[in-house]
Amino acid sequence: MQSENQDTVPNEDLASVFNDENYVKSLQATLLQFARMQLSDHQLAEDAVQEALIGAMKNAQSFHGRAAFKTWVFAILKNKIADILRKRHHSAEINNQGDDDSTDEEQLSRLFNERGHWHKGLAPNHWHDPEHAFKQEQFWRVLETCLEKLPARQAKVFLMRETLGLDSEEICAQEGLSTSNLHVLLYRARMRLQTCLEMRWFSEEDRHA
Amino acid sequence: MLNCKDTSRLVSESQERHLSWVERIQLRLHLIICGRCRHFSKNLDSLRTALRQFNSPNADVNKDNHDSSH
Numbered sequence: 001m002q003s004e005n006q007d008t009v010p011n012e013d014l015a016s017v018f019n020d021e022n023y024v025k026s027l028q029a030t031l032l033q034f035a036r037m038q039l040s041d042h043q044l045a046e047d048a049v050q051e052a053l054i055g056a057m058k059n060a061q062s063f064h065g066r067a068a069f070k071t072w073v074f075a076i077l078k079n080k081i082a083d084i085l086r087k088r089h090h091s092a093e094i095n096n097q098g099d100d101d102s103t104d105e106e107q108l109s110r111l112f113n114e115r116g117h118w119h120k121g122l123a124p125n126h127w128h129d130p131e132h133a134f135k136q137e138q139f140w141r142v143l144e145t146c147l148e149k150l151p152a153r154q155a156k157v158f159l160m161r162e163t164l165g166l167d168s169e170e171i172c173a174q175e176g177l178s179t180s181n182l183h184v185l186l187y188r189a190r191m192r193l194q195t196c197l198e199m200r201w202f203s204e205e206d207r208h209a
Numbered sequence: 210m211l212n213c214k215d216t217s218r219l220v221s222e223s224q225e226r227h228l229s230w231v232e233r234i235q236l237r238l239h240l241i242i243c244g245r246c247r248h249f250s251k252n253l254d255s256l257r258t259a260l261r262q263f264n265s266p267n268a269d270v271n272k273d274n275h276d277s278s279h
């Protein structure tokens with residue numbers, strides 16, 4: 001997986017990566033493409049992307065890989081877009097990301113039967129040799145996909161917790177959440193990720209062995 | 210007695226804070242009898258490890274062949 005380019009320099013300082021014009025341009029283009037799909041107003045999309053990049057830069061020093069950093073920028077962008085859409089429509093939260101409390105609750109509840117036990121086909125299984133998975137590039141692409149599928153809010157706080165390493169208090173302060181709100185979001189993110197990784201990787205272990 | 214749904218929530222909580230001794234006992238009792246929740250608990254540990262390793266150059270792709278769609 002080694003390449004001659006800068007992507008695999010150990011302990012790369014992500015903050016200095018912003019001196020790499022091509023990298024920034026390419027990242028910006030990807031973000032813009034995403035933003036434009038969600039927002040019809042091009043100027044609004046450009047502004048949102050700029051803000052997301054600036055916001056992400058604040059924590060650049062906590063990131064040691066471009067994939068992780070990109071996932072973070074996208075999480076910030078998705079939240080910005082959700083805020084814009086919410087303001088635009090004035091009313092109840094836009095539900096297309098499943099951030100809506102009752103939808104999420106509902107989806108997760110389907111994993112359990114009426115007595116609160118795992119449904120037979122949906123119960124977690126043994127993950128064979130995760131360490132072996134971590135050595136495979138394709139696994140990281142799958143993880144990236146699973147992270148990208150998280151509702152915006154869940155993605156952001158989950159990354160703040162697991163990648164930026166912020167503690168509950170700091171996240172709650174920055175995001176304006178109560179501790180119990182935060183823990184619910186993290187729980188839901190973990191449930192989704194567990195399911196996603198299992199479906200897309202560990203249940204196909206014969207393929208990846 | 211905890212059910213699996215409560216247990217899954219408690220397992221997630223245990224990654225956030227110290228559980229009370231009552232919670233710990235309840236959790237332990239359920240995990241003894243429930244293999245699925247045992248898997249879940251182990252898998253969440255693996256998930257946490259994965260996220261840590263994700264944030265490293267080892268999880269990056271070559272610039273040339275990566276184009277993501279969202």
